[in-house]
Amino acid sequence: MSLLPVTEAQSRLLALAPPIAGESVPLADAAGRWAASDLVALRTQPAADLSAMDGYAIRFADRTAPMRVIGESAAGLPFASPVAPGEAVRIFTGAQMPAGADCVLVQEEVARDGDTLTLAGEGPRGPGGNVRRRGLDFAQGDVLVAAGERLTPARLALAGVAGHAALPVRRPIRVAIAATGDELVPPGTPLAAGQLPESNSLMIAALIADQPVEIVPLGILPDRLDVLTDAFAAVDADILVTTGGASVGDHDLVRPALESAGAALDFWRIALRPGKPMMAGRMRDTVVLGLPGNPVSAFVTSTLFLRPLIAAMAGATLPFPAKLQARLGERLPANGERTDYLRAVLVEGRVHVAAIQDSSMLRTLARSTCLVVRAPHAPKADSGDVVDILMLA
Ligand SMILES: Nc1nc2c(c(=O)[nH]1)N[C@H]1C(S)=C(S)[C@@H](COP(=O)(O)OP(=O)(O)OC[C@H]3O[C@@H](n4cnc5c(N)ncnc54)[C@H](O)[C@@H]3O)O[C@H]1N2
Numbered sequence: 001m002s003l004l005p006v007t008e009a010q011s012r013l014l015a016l017a018p019p020i021a022g023e024s025v026p027l028a029d030a031a032g033r034w035a036a037s038d039l040v041a042l043r044t045q046p047a048a049d050l051s052a053m054d055g056y057a058i059r060f061a062d063r064t065a066p067m068r069v070i071g072e073s074a075a076g077l078p079f080a081s082p083v084a085p086g087e088a089v090r091i092f093t094g095a096q097m098p099a100g101a102d103c104v105l106v107q108e109e110v111a112r113d114g115d116t117l118t119l120a121g122e123g124p125r126g127p128g129g130n131v132r133r134r135g136l137d138f139a140q141g142d143v144l145v146a147a148g149e150r151l152t153p154a155r156l157a158l159a160g161v162a163g164h165a166a167l168p169v170r171r172p173i174r175v176a177i178a179a180t181g182d183e184l185v186p187p188g189t190p191l192a193a194g195q196l197p198e199s200n201s202l203m204i205a206a207l208i209a210d211q212p213v214e215i216v217p218l219g220i221l222p223d224r225l226d227v228l229t230d231a232f233a234a235v236d237a238d239i240l241v242t243t244g245g246a247s248v249g250d251h252d253l254v255r256p257a258l259e260s261a262g263a264a265l266d267f268w269r270i271a272l273r274p275g276k277p278m279m280a281g282r283m284r285d286t287v288v289l290g291l292p293g294n295p296v297s298a299f300v301t302s303t304l305f306l307r308p309l310i311a312a313m314a315g316a317t318l319p320f321p322a323k324l325q326a327r328l329g330e331r332l333p334a335n336g337e338r339t340d341y342l343r344a345v346l347v348e349g350r351v352h353v354a355a356i357q358d359s360s361m362l363r364t365l366a367r368s369t370c371l372v373v374r375a376p377h378a379p380k381a382d383s384g385d386v387v388d389i390l391m392l393a
Pocket residue numbers: 179180181183184196197198199200201243244245246247248249252274275276277291292293294295297359
């Protein structure tokens with residue numbers, strides 16, 4: 001069976017996703033989710049011309065002669081009357097400009113004696129100096145965030161200032177996570193011979209914790225076809241992620257168990273290192289993703305497939321991780337037929353690739369800050385050559 005290229009596997013996986021219903025949530029609950037429709041400004045910001053500095057609102061043409069202070073404008077407490085020639089209004093940052101005034105003298109550049117004000121510095125360059133014009137940030141009706149963009153902290157603040165209290169998003173994605181393997185026991189359990197602490201499910205849960213998910217933990221399942229089948233058939237989730245049992249050994253039962261549980265597998269085995277034996281398909285309304293058991297393989301496939309799948313189901317227009325570029329710190333040999341994701345550390349723009357890339361090695365993964373991406377059959381590369389990298393969280 002030939003191996004599926006990574007990008008083809010990614011698009012086939014996303015095509016398996018069922019539609020996800022929407023909901024409206026208060027701004028505070030929308031962090032990290034994706035906008036389900038364009039976010040349109042309900043108001044203009046600033047709503048009026050405002051002072052950008054603490055000082056005095058005046059008419060620019062008046063600045064060279066002494067002026068008379070006639071009142072005060074503070075944020076939330078505007079000065080009601082217009083400013084006539086020769087007059088000034090004490091004003092503070094964020095306060096509304098009084099009618100008639102067209103610039104602000106900063107208070108460090110004036111001398112004040114009673115109500116008499118004199119310019120004692122350079123002053124503003126022209127009309128509009130130190131003034132934030134009405135609509136400087138945005139105008140009512142502007143599209144501020146497009147549907148499918150992520151609701152970052154800055155975009156949430158923008159939505160609030162634009163007049164929204166709640167936003168339409170997709171409902172959270174339910175992700176069931178199962179570890180499989182007779183050798184696995186929960187971390188901290190005293191180990192009998194041949195047993196191993198189970199670490200993939202907590203790693204995957206942590207890896208998707210910044211996404212809008214509800215995690216359904218299925219625990220550790222044994223390498224038994226009947227138990228796996230029953231557990232998979234009972235899953236109530238949008239995505240079922242398994243780790244382990246994905247390869248070709250006699251105890252690798254995830255594929256037959258998924259099929260017995262009613263899943264139709266779409267693909268199995270990818271031109272990817274680490275992570276080759278990954279499989280994906282649909283079980284009724286659930287997308288199933290069978291990840292390899294090796295911890296680094298589970299990590300890389302979660303990064304390349306699970307996170308983008310969740311993002312796409314949650315409404316992201318750009319669900320895949322962004323590739324950056326960096327220079328190699330040392331030479332690399334030519335690559336084979338699989339896209340290779342090498343554990344590496346980025347230091348001052350140079351990537352240093354770990355010498356041993358075994359997919360069982362969690363310590364190397366834990367030290368790494370990025371993955372160097374090597375295309376199939378990439379020729380050998382020299383120190384200083386530019387390569388694609390994916391930053392790790
Ligand atoms: N004859 C072949 N053998 C293997 C092939 C192949 O093509 N032909 N592929 C290799 C590749 S590549 C990978 S990756 C692994 C993946 O195999 P499985 O998905 O079946 O994984 P397991 O055998 O169940 O486990 C592998 C390894 O990882 C440990 N493990 C599993 N689950 C966890 C967990 N939840 N937490 C911590 N550690 C876990 C497990 O004990 C094994 O040591 O297959 C190769 N073999």
